[in-house]
Amino acid sequence: QSVLTQPPSASGTPGQTITISCSGSSSNIRRNTVNWYQQLPGTAPKLLIHSNNQRPSGVPDRFSGSKSGTSASLAISGLQSEDEADYYCAAWDDSLNGWVFGGGTKLTVL
């Protein structure tokens, strides 16, 4: 049972926009920044979004992040087949004194 809650799966067709939610609490998302990681099949996780909504260089602007209260969201617009991956949200948890991850969302591009 992960501290941050994500839907286990999401899907969309090429060109579509999808959103992945990440629900937390006052001890993590409300007080601290949220980061998102993308894990392509068979590879290590890669930073996708940091500090709620900041894209590292090299990440397409099709990816965007937002946060409100105890929840965060990752939006992917203009969906492409290469976006098929697992997506994880993460944040520092003040109560646990450590980082916590969501359970991950498997994105399928139909």
Added chain:
Amino acid sequence: EVQLVESGGGLVQPGRSLRLSCATSGFTFDDYAMHWVRQVPGKGLEWVSGISWNSGSRIYADSVKGRFTISRDNGQHSLYMQMNDLRSEDTALYYCAKDVGRGLHWMNWFDPWGQGTLVIVSS
């Protein structure tokens, strides 16, 4: 290019010990905090432990506290994890990840990650 290469994984019996290593290159190792994150094959990510740039701060997930010890050798640009009293639930792929800051700070994130080393705890 930043590179993180984990090693030391393998098959180990419950109750035994294992030491993981993460060799790094391409950045000034002693300027950054480092972390271990694990992933049961086919499952999600779990942060395990983090260490500040000068080893002054070390933190652990409750699931490994008292059994795992994180350390680093700045002269060797390497990160370590001593894993004692291993349990079946410790079976996972262990990733080494570089922090973006010196300390273990809530504002930070992990970038990049190594490819991982697999630990299997089984009799």
